[in-house]
Amino acid sequence: GEFVRSKKLLEEATTSFRRFLPSNHRSVVNAIKTYSTCCLRSGDIGCALELSEEVLTMATSSLPADHPQLAMALMDHAEINRKAGGSLDVTISLCKQSVEILKMNLPALATSLATGLHNLGYYQYMKTSYSEALVSFEESVKLRRSLSRSMSDDSLAQTVVMLGNSYMGCGNYDMASMHYRDCLEFWKSSQPYNDKMICDVVLAIAECAMLMAKFEEAAKYYAEARKLLVQTERHSDIVYVCMLLGTCHHHLGQVDKAEESYTETLNMARQLLPPNHRLVREVEAQLHSFWQMKYGGYDSKHLSFQTPQW
Secondary structure, three states: OHHHHHHHHHHHHHHHHHHHOOOOOHHHHHHHHHHHHHHHHHOOHHHHHHHHHHHHHHHHHHOOOOOHHHHHHHHHHHHHHHHOOOOHHHHHHHHHHHHHHHHOOOOOOHHHHHHHHHHHHHHHHHOOOHHHHHHHHHHHHHHHHHHHOOOOOHHHHHHHHHHHHHHHHOOOHHHHHHHHHHHHHHHHHOOOOOHHHHHHHHHHHHHHHHHOOOHHHHHHHHHHHHHHHOOOOOHHHHHHHHHHHHHHHHHOOOHHHHHHHHHHHHHHHHHHOOOOOHHHHHHHHHHHHHHHHHHOOOOHHHHOOOOOOO
């Protein structure tokens, strides 16, 4: 409701500024930018995109090619274009132009450049151009570290996570794991304690270990993730992690532990998820396959429901 009211007021203010001031006057540009942001937050993406494009046109026609405000207009339009479902190639091109202008304004705009490089890496990652994303994220991390000297702020940690994700996309699980561990150390020592980020990074480390066939290490981190997840409402994640924990035990030759994990996971899935949920069927198939291997079949008594013991 507040956004609708604000949008109406900003529309009226923008119309008034347009009527009485030159089209490229700072007050007109600022009014249009604020109106565009309000449209974006209220869900009117089409209007936000149209206004953002107008701001960019004004900036392009009235500002020097290396002006910081032009870089900001390009960056804003890139993000709105992405949210509007526009071409990722267009979004990346806009962002690259912004980054090049920001580089012309160093060291004054070093923080803005680090953010721009992160955004560029994110768009490249979304396009699955993982090698290109790696370059952008590495530049951003290097710049952020030169500004803060350590893993001392959340924005740096977020970029390092995306760097890890890009290494994952490139199949370099060892490097990905190294970066995830850096972030895990930071988030475990930061306040307020970010349970969600810690859990997501622990899961990422476990996945890296699993993909490198380091099943003992993977089991350790999946067990840690499970402890964190039981405090949340992420039911499908709890079930999936417990199933993978059973898979780790299976690979390690710990047959009894694997059976215990699979059976508990199935009971848990039936308790926490709808009967037709894909994970319920997946866990059943996994357990049936395991019993086929161990017993040459399975008995219906194995499917008796038990309340999971946390």
